Amino acid sequence: AQSVTQPDIHITVSEGASLELRCNYSYGATPYLFWYVQSPGQGLQLLLKYFSGDTLVQGIKGFEAEFKRSQSSFNLRKPSVHWSDAAEYFCAVGARSGTASKLTFGTGTRLQVTL
Amino acid sequence: DTAVSQTPKYLVTQMGNDKSIKCEQNLGHDTMYWYKQDSKKFLKIMFSYNNKELIINETVPNRFSPKSPDKAHLNLHINSLELGDSAVYFCASSPGVETQYFGPGTRLLVL
Numbered sequence: 001a002q003s004v005t006q007p008d009i010h011i012t013v014s015e016g017a018s019l020e021l022r023c024n025y026s027y028g029a030t031p032y033l034f035w036y037v038q039s040p041g042q043g044l045q046l047l048l049k050y051f052s053g054d055t056l057v058q059g060i061k062g063f064e065a066e067f068k069r070s071q072s073s074f075n076l077r078k079p080s081v082h083w084s085d086a087a088e089y090f091c092a093v094g095a096r097s098g099t100a101s102k103l104t105f106g107t108g109t110r111l112q113v114t115l
Numbered sequence: 116d117t118a119v120s121q122t123p124k125y126l127v128t129q130m131g132n133d134k135s136i137k138c139e140q141n142l143g144h145d146t147m148y149w150y151k152q153d154s155k156k157f158l159k160i161m162f163s164y165n166n167k168e169l170i171i172n173e174t175v176p177n178r179f180s181p182k183s184p185d186k187a188h189l190n191l192h193i194n195s196l197e198l199g200d201s202a203v204y205f206c207a208s209s210p211g212v213e214t215q216y217f218g219p220g221t222r223l224l225v226l
Contacts, residue, residue: 034214038156042219043219044158044205046216088156094212097170098165099146099170099211099212100148100163100164100212101212101215103150103160104160105159108157
């Protein structure tokens with residue numbers, strides 16, 4: 001069975017500083033990997049995804065993530081954080097189940113941005 | 116245009132009641148899902164339907180019954196609500212096994 005670990009429960013960064021959120025996964029085959037963001041009281045918005053190909057993927061809002069098979073990691077990065085980036089970030093691995101895909105989520109990392 | 120919509124947004128009810136949450140997607144996707152997010156923000160899949168056919172059914176109490184009248188709708192009916200059912204319920208849809216797009220969530224509080 002697949003699993004996702006997000007080691008950091010809570011991270012605080014200053015506005016303008018760089019950001020890296022860690023994600024490690026466990027899955028037997030080539031994974032589908034995702035990062036979603038959830039603002040307070042809101043739904044989940046897709047930031048970026050990795051299915052295959054280039055291991056560095058670009059997403060919305062200036063985010064990027066790098067797939068490293070040897071480390072079973074898919075860390076999310078942003079060079080300069082904005083106050084509006086404060087939210088909960090979820091890493092997920094997708095496993096095919098028939099004609100559907102079962103997403104397994106990490107426990108999330110709460111990002112706080114100080115001005 | 117809302118891609119995945121859920122109604123109601125908030126639901127407060129008493130223990131033992133029966134309630135339904137509705138989900139609709141206008142993305143033309145064949146596959147729809149229900150997820151539960153608990154008080155610690157942990158998200159777990161409950162069900163998945165593909166074109167009205169049940170594909171994924173996790174170990175969810177049989178008080179929860181999804182119903183898909185057509186491929187654009189996946190409703191969740193919950194019988195005999197319990198305190199532990201309090202959570203945020205998210206609907207999602209996807210074009211098969213690809214990216215899932217989530218609705219805004221329904222916040223259920225059982226008193």
